Amino acid sequence: METIRRRDAIRRAVRGRGLSPADRLSPPEQAFGLTEEQARDLAHRILSRSGADGLEVELESGRRSNTRYAVNRVTTAGSSDDLSVRITARFGNRAATVTTNRFDDESLTAAVRGAERLARLAPENDERMPLLGRQTYAEAPGYYASTADLDAASRAGVAASAISAARESGGLDAAGFLECSAGSTALANSAGLFAFHAATDFDYSVTMRTDDGTGSGWAGSGGRQWAGVDSEALHARAIEKAVLSRDPRPLEPGKYPVVLEPRAVADLVELLAFSLSARAADEGRSAFAAGGGGTRIGEQIVDSRVTLLSDPVEMGAAPFSSPVGFGGGFVSDDNGLPLGQQVWIEDGVLKSLFYSRYWAERQGVRPVGFPSTLIMQGEDRSLEELIASTERAVLVTRLWYIRSIDPRTVAFTGLTRDGNFLIEGGRISHPVNNFRWNDSPLSVLSHLEALSRPERVSVTRKVPALRAGEFNFSSVSEAV
Amino acid sequence: MKRRDFVRSSALAAGGVALVRTPPGRAAAQGPPFKPASRLPSVDPATRDLLLEALDAATSAGAQYADARVGLYLDQRVGTREEKVTNVSEESSLGLGVRALVNGSWGFAASNELSRAAAARAGRAAAATGAANARAVRSPVALAPVESYGEVGWSSDYEIDPWTVPLGDKAEYLLGLNRTALATKGVSFVNSSLHFVKIEATSATSEGTIAAQRIIRTNPSMSITAVAPDRSDFQTRGAVLDPVGRGWEFVRSRMTTGAVEVWASEAVQKLSAVPVEPGAYDLVLHPSHLWLTIHESIGHPTELDRALGYEANYAGTSFLAPPSEVLGRLRYGPDFMQIVGERTSPGGLASIGWDEEGVKAEEWPIVKDGIFVDYQTTREQAAWISDLTGITHSHGCSHCQSWEHIPFQRMPNMNLLPAEEEISEEDLISATDDGIYIESRGSYSIDQQRYNFQFGGQVFWEIKDGKKTRMLRDVAYQARTTDFWNAMDMIGGPRTYQVGGSFYDGKGQPGQVNAVSHGCPVARFRQIRVLNTGAGGRG
Structure with a gap:
């Protein structure tokens, strides 16, 4: 055609x-x-x-x-x-x-x-x-x-x-x-x-x-290979969420334990990518700037079960830095810099930041490319098992309209969307209203309680679902 | 990583987003009017041939309607950091896109190849895709009638084409301003940039309009960062100016040494600003801030396709639905609240002569005397609500980002009209006992039906007993759209009217950006919930 x-x-x-x-x-x-x-x-x-x-x-x-x-x-x-x-x-x-x-x-x-x-x-x-x-x-x-x-x-x-x-x-x-x-x-x-x-x-x-406008469900997938994608299973999942989310019951804003599905985890964790700039940290303009100068590399910054890395080979991404598609005037000296597996956070410890060639030379370290892919490691259990092991938490399908409110703490605001439920006694008990949230991925990952197996959620992201002890829902959103 | 991969995979991708517009029947609010440099483009014969070839191929392949455009899209950017030029670039993209309506279903194809054979192939491919989609269509698309205008031309209202100013001069101009900022004690970093857009596009419809149009847009930006001596804090003054549909003259007249001195001193003052105490305050919102609140809480919910579910999988739907229950009924705000949509204001970013469907630009009321009365429409959409509004023609909101994008409904310029009497900003402040004055856009976020929003800003001043007293920090306000607008109790007059806007309003899948302007006066809102975004935003 x-x-x-x-x-x-x-x-x-x-x-x-x-x-x-x-x-x-x-x-x-x-x-x-x-x-x-x-x-x-x-x-x-x-x-x-x-x-x-x-x-x-x-x-x-x-x-x-x-x-x-x-x-x-x-x-x-x-x-x-x-x-x-x-x-x-x-x-x-x-x-x-x-x-x-x-x-x-x-x-x-x-x-x-x-x-x-x-x-x-x-x-x-x-x-x-x-x-x-x-x-x-x-x-x-x-x-x-x-x-x-x-x-x-x-x-x-x-x-x-x-x-x-x-x-x-x-x-x-x-x-x-x-x-x-x-x-x-x-x-x-x-x-x-x-x-x-x-x-x-x-x-x-x-x-x-x-059709009554009270229920909405979302499902999605992304990657490089269409073969093997079960689109009908995605349709069924979105339908199930839409029907289950109908007529949400009111839940007051506040700090709640949450189970974030993989899409929501990706929405949150990728917010760290731009904060991983070594230069911003060295210059005192980032959450990873050490108080007395320098960076926080080597410090425990989140829960010890968190490991975050980039791996273009596993994700089928270009194994080199490339500005193509960034648009316009970005003249980079890093074009063509080889990208390999790069660990950013290991067992909760900040292991590395990205260094342009210029900044690396100035600091006497090797250059490290921008995190073009993000993989977060998980634990050996399914999302269903994660829910079954949860006494009480808000289950979040995905996050929306995320905007920075404080770069010093990597704090963002955003909303929940397309399937928000209350888990009670290891099962989904009923749908609840959506929320606006104000929180930082560093805080969520510090309150980590459990992870599922990671899954590919987009062409550049592979992450698990997680349960965290605390997430700050600051107000109710009536939106469905 | 490719930028589009990042944007696409991210919840950051949500759509978001000063010049002078003369409100109808009112005098220009600010500065001397810019002189138009109208050199109207005319239809190039070779381009006409390509467009007709594409339209002919589409209709011969079964399309009952087709439109096509050939466009040259130019971008020029100069960026600096402190005393260095960080980038200088020019982009150009030329190509042809064709949209065809077959059996009531749309298809589209585009190529960077410009030959009669390639134009014909694109026309046939668009028709074939339309036919393939017809299997998944219940009710065929019907287009509102439109006049046939023949060959017409239009141009943005600019004085100096930015492409006639040497890039070296532009870089030197920015470096001079950076020096001014860095001369302010406490300022450690400054970034500044200029982004110019020039579009030479010719669109044609199978119904007999060929429009050659030239668009010029200018986006100056600067952010100034002050770092505390002990590195315990840093504060940035950004979003100092908004883009406009004008030329180099806008940079020269608004991005001045005097202005930079003010922005730099604000960055330093922010370091010692007092953290806001959360609570309910009366907000006095400057137009440099309020335009974005208008964009998010009035602009997006009044998109008709969105209200009817066409954006459900991406940006969301709208609280303004169904149309039969809200048109002419929903009270958006007080009686003096007038919102107009338009694509006609000189300097407006969404201003155009004819839209992508051959509809002539116009102005129309969206909120009249506080009541919601109309949506934004295209030819496909006009009939969806014509029995409620009595309006059978399109408001001319069809737009595409470039030749390789499918045209669809996009936001026009949308403005809050000022009071008729000359009420000043000082009048609003002196009438306020316990309030916060906010300038320029900061962080912004709103839900997918446009009920719940949270906005930050750049500069916040405490108002006590009718006076601006001290600078505040970490301020954001949360509200519900109609509660917020109904809390508006004072607006400024024509002299307080200013126009803001954005190059980057996002909508659709695949995402397309649209440039749009919003004019408004200063305005006051009673008892709005303010929170403190410090302490990780968790306070």
């Missing part, structure tokens, strides 16, 4: 080199985005045009497709193909970036000249580091045909199945979204660095609402 072939655009992009791209589409299952060979050739075509001291090229290519449904009908669906390049030119400590999605000779030359012109204009930055040279990267396979092949008809089929399930359950409205992408990211520079990663990803979520 989708007749625009990514390969057509790729053929045109590499034509300048007289290649026969069809021969170079390898591995053959990579249907969208530049292949490694194509990316290397196109990068060299761009690098060879520059007279700057240094040039960096970042290529992002592929197809993004989606289908959305609501009020028991498909509302929008489509796909978009693009190939874009970020070109960063350097003259000494001056650097600037130009991004374009035009690949004819004239446009590429104009883009390179544009980056050079801006770089000459950019004042000196004495924090600029020299370009990284050739690096060695781990293999992190992340491209799956089952995701790349999700066409409009297949996606409409998933939507139709959710809508049928909602109708058969009587009086439910289904709303959901299935998005997938397939493509590649590549980095190259004039110092000899080349990094490439092809990947697919999907994100699927469904919300079921009762």
Whole structure:
């Protein structure tokens, strides 16, 4: 059904080199985005045009497709193909970036000249580091045909199945979204660095609402490989939550024990990612700044059962730092920095923070890349077993509209949503109203009581459910 | 990590978000009016060919309606930190997107390739996707009628195109302001940046309108951080200015040395500000703060698609439902509360000539004399409520972030009109015995039906016996939307009216951003619950 072939655009992009791209589409299952060979050739075509001291090229290519449904009908669906390049030119400590999605000779030359012109204009930055040279990267396979092949008809089929399930359950409205992408990211520079990663990803979520407006249930999944995702089980779970959450009983705000489902744990734990900056800590601008100067590395900061790490190989993510997709003006000296398994918190102790190359050199440590993936370890029990072992707690499905209120303590505010229940005597006794909460992930993880087995909740997150002794619900939200 | 992965996987992804708008029949509130530099774009013949090719392919493949756009989207950013330029960048993206309605169902396709063959392929692909979706449709989409305008042009109201100002000059301008901030005793860090957007887009519908439009937007920002000498505390003054649909002249006139001196001194004063005692206070909210409360608690709930469940899986639904029970009935606030939606104000971020469905921009009441009277609509949505409102045409709210995004209903500029008499900010403060004055946007969060919200700010002053006394800190207020607006008892006059806004209002799946402005006067709200966000926010 989708007749625009990514390969057509790729053929045109590499034509300048007289290649026969069809021969170079390898591995053959990579249907969208530049292949490694194509990316290397196109990068060299761009690098060879520059007279700057240094040039960096970042290529992002592929197809993004989606289908959305609501009020028991498909509302929008489509796909978009693009190939874009970020070109960063350097003259000494001056650097600037130009991004374009035009690949004819004239446009590429104009883009390179544009980056050079801006770089000459950019004042000196004495924090600029020299370009990284050739690096060695781990293999992190992340491209799956089952995701790349999700066409409009297949996606409409998933939507139709959710809508049928909602109708058969009587009086439910289904709303959901299935998005997938397939493509590649590549980095190259004039110092000899080349990094490439092809990947697919999907994100699927469904919300079921009762027609009286008093019940709402959510379920979702994300990852790289669509094969093996049981969308009908997700629909059934959302329906069950919607029906169970109907007519919530009032519960006063206050500090309660909570069981957070994996999605809610991911919502909370990922708030730590940006706080893990070594520079902010060293400069006294973070929760991880030590009182007398320096950082809190080596200190016990949360319960000893908490271990938090990044692992691009396990998650099929790019095994290198990449700014592609961050948008715009972020000239980073860390592009292409190898990313491996990195432990942030181990047994409750802060083990590491992320260091840019500049800050690492200044502090005399090795650079550590940004936590692009987050994995939190768990314990060997299911969510159901976790609930069964709970005397009394609020069970939270997911969190919403989270905003920082105090960076000094990593404090945030947000809401609960789409399934809030009271657990009593090891079972869900009844639904309760939603809450606004004001709390810090550091506080929740310090009040930790038990964990479940971790599960993949999104393309970059794998976390368990948890029970914590205290969570601060500051006011009631009437919203359903 | 890719930014979109992070945003998509995160509950942070919830939609969130100064210039001068002349309220209808009232004088401009602030400063001299900017002179328009209208150089209206016209339809380029090659672009027209591509659009017609795409529309023809879609309709030949069975579409009863199609729209298409070719757009060049330019971004330019300059960022600095203290005495260093941290980044200089330019982005450009050019492509074509087509939307087709087949058997009452939508399909969309987009490509960065610009050729007649690629345009035709996109038109057919959009129609094929629409046909595939028709299996999951009960009631077909019906579009409200629209006039055919032929070939038309429109431009933002700007004086100096930011692309005509050398980037080096922009960087030097920011570095000069950073020096001013750092010269203030106690200031340790300063970040400043400029982000400019220029869009040259031509949209066409199968019903005979082709609109060539040029959009210019400017977003200046600065945050100034003061660190206590013993490192026990740090405080930042940010959100100093809001973006506008104007050019370089806005930066020169508003991001000045004098203004930076005030912001820097506020950052330092925040270190010694007194923690707020939780309780109920009368709040005097400056327009630089109040616009965001309007955006979140009036802007989003009045999106008709949202009210009817179309956003249920993402941003949520709305307390303003069902329409038959709230239109013309729900009291939003006091009799003097007038909220208008519009895409026509000069300098407004959501201002446009024609929307993505060929509907001409207009202005209309959303809340009239305190009563909720209308929603934001597109052509698909107009008929859903026309028997309640008597309005059969679209309000022109169809928008897409770029050529690769599907057009759907997005927020127009929405404004709280000032009092007709000249009531000053001083009048509000002197009438307040025990209150808090709040400037600029801080942390903000609101639930998925837009009942319960919590807002912080940047600068808080205690008001005692009619006077601003000392600076407070760690202030946030919580309220229920209609309780809050019904607690509004005073608003300022035209001279207190200012416009705020955001480049980053989020909605939809996949998420799209929309730039939107909100104008309002200073206003007072009685007995609102205030909490202290210090101590991990758990106090």
